[in-house]
Amino acid sequence: xxxLVESGGGSVQAGGSLRLSCAASGISSEDFAIGWFRQAPxxxxxxxxxxxxxxxxxxxxxxxxxxxxxISRDNAxxxxxxxxxxxxxxxxxxxxxxxxxxSIGLLNTCQGGxxxxxxxxxxxxVTVAR
Numbered sequence: 590x591x592x593l594v595e596s597g598g599g600s601v602q603a604g605g606s607l608r609l610s611c612a613a614s615g616i617s618s619e620d621f622a623i624g625w626f627r628q629a630p631x632x633x634x635x636x637x638x639x640x641x642x643x644x645x646x647x648x649x650x651x652x653x654x655x656x657x658x659x660i661s662r663d664n665a666x667x668x669x670x671x672x673x674x675x676x677x678x679x680x681x682x683x684x685x686x687x688x689x690x691x692s693i694g695l696l697n698t699c700q701g702g703x704x705x706x707x708x709x710x711x712x713x714x715v716t717v718a719r
Contacts, residue, residue, distance in 0.1 A: 590614075590615050591613075591614070591615035591616050591688075591707075591708050592612075592613070592614045592615055592710075593611055593612070593613055593686045593687070593688060593708055593709065593710035594611070594612045594614075594710055594711075595609060595610070595611050595684065595685065595686050595710045595711070595712060595713040596609070596610050596612070596713060597609040597610045597713060598684060598713030598714045598715045599714075599715070599716070600716040600717075600718065601676055601715075601716075601717055601718070602717070602718050603676060603677055603678055603717055603718065603719055604675055604676065605676050605717070606672070606673060606674045606675075606676065607673045607676065607715060608670060608671070608672050608673070609625065609670065609671040609673065609684055609686075609713060609715075610668055610669075610670055611623065611625075611668060611669040611670075611671075611686030611710060612666075612667065612668050613667045613668070613669070613686075613688060614667065616667075616688060616708070617664075617667070618662060618664055618667045618668070618669060618688070619642065619643040619662070619664040620642055620643070620644075620690070621642055621688045621689060621690060622639065622640065622641045622642050622645065622688065622689050622690075622691065622692040622694070622695035622696065623639070623640055623660075623662065623669045623686065623687070623688050623695070624636060624637075624638065624639030624640070624649075624686070624687050624688075624695050624696075624698070624699050624706075625637045625638050625639070625660065625669075625671045625684055625685070625686060625687075626684070626685045626686075626687055626699070627680075627682035627683065627684045627685065627715075628682055628683050628685070628712075629679075629681060629682040629683075632682075634685070635651065635701070636649065636651060636698060636699030636700060636701065637650075637651050637654055637658065637671070637684070637699075638650045638651065638654060638658055638659075638660040638671060638699075639660070639695055639696055639699035640660050640662065640669075641692030641695070641696060642690075642692050643664070644692075645692035647692065647696060648660060649696055649699050649700060651699075653679070654673075654680075657673065657674050657675045657676075658671060658672065658673050658674070659671070659672040659674075660672075669686060671684070673715070676715075676717045677717060678717045678718065678719050679717075680715060680717050681715060681716050681717050682714075682715060683712040683713065683714050683715075684712060684713050684714075684715055685709055685710055685711075685712045686709070686710040687706045687708060687709050687710070688706070688707060688708045689704075689706045689707045689708070690707065691704070694706070
């Protein structure tokens with residue numbers, strides 16, 4: 590059974606930092622494209638940052654997080670991280686980890702496409718106070 594479990598969310602003041610972690614089981618993360626998505630109340634889910642499989646190597650960041658967020662993976666631990674710095678109130682959302690065998694598909698969805706991703710975690714809440 591494939592599971593993606595997010596952790597590391599919480600409440601911080603604006604300007605603070607958080608490090609989200611996504612623990613993958615049932616898959617070898619290096620063979621999968623992995624992404625972080627978020628959904629704020631009343632808004633559609635959006636791609637935040639995504640990375641292709643190790644073979645693909647591409648990385649995407651949503652414009653508003655460029656220079657503040659960094660995605661990384663630890664294949665030995667089967668974990669994917671999202672380092673978030675200089676957090677802003679508009680970053681408040683539930684953050685989800687997703688995985689798919691198709692790097693093209695996941696990166697497409699990360700940028701607003703409609704490709705249906707294989708695996709999703711249940712999310713972790715991030716709240717940034719003014």
